[in-house]
Amino acid sequence: MAYTFSFPEEVLEHVFSFIESEKDRSAISLVCKSWYEIERWCRRRVFVGNCYAVSPVMVIKRFPELRSIALKGKPHFADFNLVPEGWGGYVCPWIAAMACALPCLEEIRLKRMVITDESLELVAKSFKNFKVLVLTSCEGFTTDGLAAIAANCRNLKELDLQESEVEDLSGHWLSHFPDSYTSLVSLNISCLGNEVSLSALERLLGRCPNLQTLRLNRAVPLDRLPNLLSRCPQLVELGTGVYSTELRPEVFSNLEAAFSGCKQLKSLSGFWDVLPSYLPAVYPICSRLTSLNLSYATIQTYDLIKLISQCRNLLRLWVLDYIEDAGLYALAASCKDLRELRVFPSDPFGLDPNVALTEQGLVSVSEGCPKLQSVLYFCRQMSNAALYTIARNRPNLTRFRLCIIEPRTPDYITREPLDSGFGAIVEHCKDLQRLSLSGLLTDRVFEYIGTYGKKLEMLSVAFAGESDLGLHHVLSGCDNLRKLEIRDCPFGDKALLANAAKLETMRSLWMSSCSVSYGACKLLGQKMPRLNVEVIDERGPPDSRPISCPVEKLYIYRSIAGPRLDMPGFVWTMEDDSSLRLESSR
Amino acid sequence: MSPTLMANQNQGESAEYLNWLLLLLITFSLLSLSLLFKVASAVYIYKDPKMAAFLFSLDQFHSLEDMGTLKLIGAPQTQSSSSSSSSIDSNNHPSRTPPPPSSPSSRVCRNRTDLSTDLRLGLSISPSSQSESPFNPTPREESFDWPPIKSILRSTLVGKQSHMIQRPSLFVKVYMEGIPIGRKLNLLAHYSYDGLVKTLGHMFRTTILCPNSQPLNSGNFHVLTYEDREGDWMMVGDVPWEMFLNTVKRLKITRADRC
Numbered sequence: 119m120a121y122t123f124s125f126p127e128e129v130l131e132h133v134f135s136f137i138e139s140e141k142d143r144s145a146i147s148l149v150c151k152s153w154y155e156i157e158r159w160c161r162r163r164v165f166v167g168n169c170y171a172v173s174p175v176m177v178i179k180r181f182p183e184l185r186s187i188a189l190k191g192k193p194h195f196a197d198f199n200l201v202p203e204g205w206g207g208y209v210c211p212w213i214a215a216m217a218c219a220l221p222c223l224e225e226i227r228l229k230r231m232v233i234t235d236e237s238l239e240l241v242a243k244s245f246k247n248f249k250v251l252v253l254t255s256c257e258g259f260t261t262d263g264l265a266a267i268a269a270n271c272r273n274l275k276e277l278d279l280q281e282s283e284v285e286d287l288s289g290h291w292l293s294h295f296p297d298s299y300t301s302l303v304s305l306n307i308s309c310l311g312n313e314v315s316l317s318a319l320e321r322l323l324g325r326c327p328n329l330q331t332l333r334l335n336r337a338v339p340l341d342r343l344p345n346l347l348s349r350c351p352q353l354v355e356l357g358t359g360v361y362s363t364e365l366r367p368e369v370f371s372n373l374e375a376a377f378s379g380c381k382q383l384k385s386l387s388g389f390w391d392v393l394p395s396y397l398p399a400v401y402p403i404c405s406r407l408t409s410l411n412l413s414y415a416t417i418q419t420y421d422l423i424k425l426i427s428q429c430r431n432l433l434r435l436w437v438l439d440y441i442e443d444a445g446l447y448a449l450a451a452s453c454k455d456l457r458e459l460r461v462f463p464s465d466p467f468g469l470d471p472n473v474a475l476t477e478q479g480l481v482s483v484s485e486g487c488p489k490l491q492s493v494l495y496f497c498r499q500m501s502n503a504a505l506y507t508i509a510r511n512r513p514n515l516t517r518f519r520l521c522i523i524e525p526r527t528p529d530y531i532t533r534e535p536l537d538s539g540f541g542a543i544v545e546h547c548k549d550l551q552r553l554s555l556s557g558l559l560t561d562r563v564f565e566y567i568g569t570y571g572k573k574l575e576m577l578s579v580a581f582a583g584e585s586d587l588g589l590h591h592v593l594s595g596c597d598n599l600r601k602l603e604i605r606d607c608p609f610g611d612k613a614l615l616a617n618a619a620k621l622e623t624m625r626s627l628w629m630s631s632c633s634v635s636y637g638a639c640k641l642l643g644q645k646m647p648r649l650n651v652e653v654i655d656e657r658g659p660p661d662s663r664p665i666s667c668p669v670e671k672l673y674i675y676r677s678i679a680g681p682r683l684d685m686p687g688f689v690w691t692m693e694d695d696s697s698l699r700l701e702s703s704r
Numbered sequence: 705m706s707p708t709l710m711a712n713q714n715q716g717e718s719a720e721y722l723n724w725l726l727l728l729l730i731t732f733s734l735l736s737l738s739l740l741f742k743v744a745s746a747v748y749i750y751k752d753p754k755m756a757a758f759l760f761s762l763d764q765f766h767s768l769e770d771m772g773t774l775k776l777i778g779a780p781q782t783q784s785s786s787s788s789s790s791s792i793d794s795n796n797h798p799s800r801t802p803p804p805p806s807s808p809s810s811r812v813c814r815n816r817t818d819l820s821t822d823l824r825l826g827l828s829i830s831p832s833s834q835s836e837s838p839f840n841p842t843p844r845e846e847s848f849d850w851p852p853i854k855s856i857l858r859s860t861l862v863g864k865q866s867h868m869i870q871r872p873s874l875f876v877k878v879y880m881e882g883i884p885i886g887r888k889l890n891l892l893a894h895y896s897y898d899g900l901v902k903t904l905g906h907m908f909r910t911t912i913l914c915p916n917s918q919p920l921n922s923g924n925f926h927v928l929t930y931e932d933r934e935g936d937w938m939m940v941g942d943v944p945w946e947m948f949l950n951t952v953k954r955l956k957i958t959r960a961d962r963c
Contacts, residue, residue, distance in 0.1 A: 197852070197855075198852040198853070199849045199855070281854065365892065370950045371950070390860070395892070395946055395949055395950070398946050413857060414857070462853060466851050466853060466858070467847075496853075521851055
């Protein structure tokens, strides 16, 4: 029975405007042609998880009224230096295309991409209402590009350079913000190396009444911090600079007064080179803190316990393993609302433990913090028993990343593999979305993951498994798998080829130092036209070696844009017709 | 039996024999034809004899359901990390220059295969120690890509190991009543009043009392006082240590009977 009337377009558009989630929007556009048309004209925000999965022209053509775009470039393992320099992830073609076609663009969020000063200048000049620039783990630009943004973007609200690699030519770029500029809401310059012009910063802070987030870089001295804070007492999130200086009483009291004056302050980070005597300055505000990032703070257990036990409302804690089991026990006792814990290694290359941090710390937190959802934990020993306990205590875990520092470390009590421990995690934590494995693991752990990890979206594997059966279990069992990254595992061709169709349902697959042969890559590239199969091999063209020789690194991702054209000399795309392959000496 | 019957039987037998032979020949030729066809089609489709040969070898693999019972074909497939070299530099420098093709991560794995070689050579190493690090007495080489921490954290931590030794200092003057020449003392080298009092006791060869104790004979004892930033002289020990550190300007050891 045909639906004889429908709502006018404006009404549908209004209804659609309440739908924010990308998945829902995609679902709307599949209902019928007219809904597809209406939806695409009113889509304001798009997230492209892999910048090579689609071309800028395609995106702009489909969504001509975009206001906000988010792009991700390099694979996640690029964070750990596994992706060679020059691999790609260039945002230039996107910005060039958007500069012409989307003059109303307001927000650009990039992660792991390469952006140049020229692109930044283009952004500054082309988008009149530009508001938000977030560059997470990006590279390729200098402070000159930032100066262009500062000088031209009159309505800029957010400038966030989180963990990017910026060539810091001078601190004067900050002075390019004109005196009439007052709309700053969020500024994160924590990755910059040089000192910014502090007087310019003070004036900037003074004239921006809506500033909520300020993350300074290490070069900002502690004795200038009170002055800066007094200009923006409405601050909600603060990243300090270096947290030590000559011990002078007036500095301490100024600091304490400045912190107390920020009545809205909820999040603290920074804390490079902490001098523990200055830590009590933050005690007055600890009870309001919800987020504390002490990843760079080399403070000992005692001082950490004193600080953390006052932060009763903490939701998120990032800390070095100086916290030790004792500190984690104190955390579990004080911070009952904790949602996320990350413990980083203070001595990642030492063989023997330098701190008293074991699996017990994590077990205590899992017992004491009922709302814990997200864990990243570096340690040196683990047992199946501890993992069972954690799994039973916290079935609400959604992210569990465990890194036992020495590869292939077994259960330290029974000397067995950690298969059953991780198996318990995936079995009990039914909503687990992200999992990272470590320690001694056989194919059994993958069998558990394939059986129970039905909601798993991202899996990271290193130094694990025994045969292709492991990979086969994961690819055939995990229905919601989107990203799989593997390094140094004995997985070869069989599982990959048998599950080739699965790869089209995933965003990407990374395999490095495994046993996938060049022949299998070629086959996959030829049989699956909607996959880009890229071989990364710095030893030279794969043709010069036998076809059964394993490739160094393999990156497979689905794409509707075809093979990319900006590959460096060490990347080869396996194409449908091998005669069209470009020469490697480009 | 009559000779004609026997002759007929023989003829029948040989005909049967011939039939069997024919059947065998046909089956064999069909098989070889199909094989040839497969090869030809492989070569035709992929235009690459190397690829065809590879495909062939792939076809020999059984379905993956049987994999559990199959031994893995070809040892090279399992020892991946020692055969392939990844292009990671062992220098612990977070720079972006392309590193030479040496692999600390595979070196880590190579240690394990070396151990297994040792086992085969009959050395007395227990098998359970294969994955134990103590058999590798030298510290693990700093790998560029393991453990998985970001470059920013890596560069902050490197060189931080000895930082705890180089603490900043706060030197204050200390005078003892009746002695014109004073001493200087680093307050930050101590973590509490106890340590401070002990050190001063050694420096000035006297016993320093804590504020609340009652001395039997107050003649030979001293107490510790300090000048705070407001210029007042106060007894040491009343405020928390950190607060004391923030307000103290100098110390004085006075006789107990003066207070």
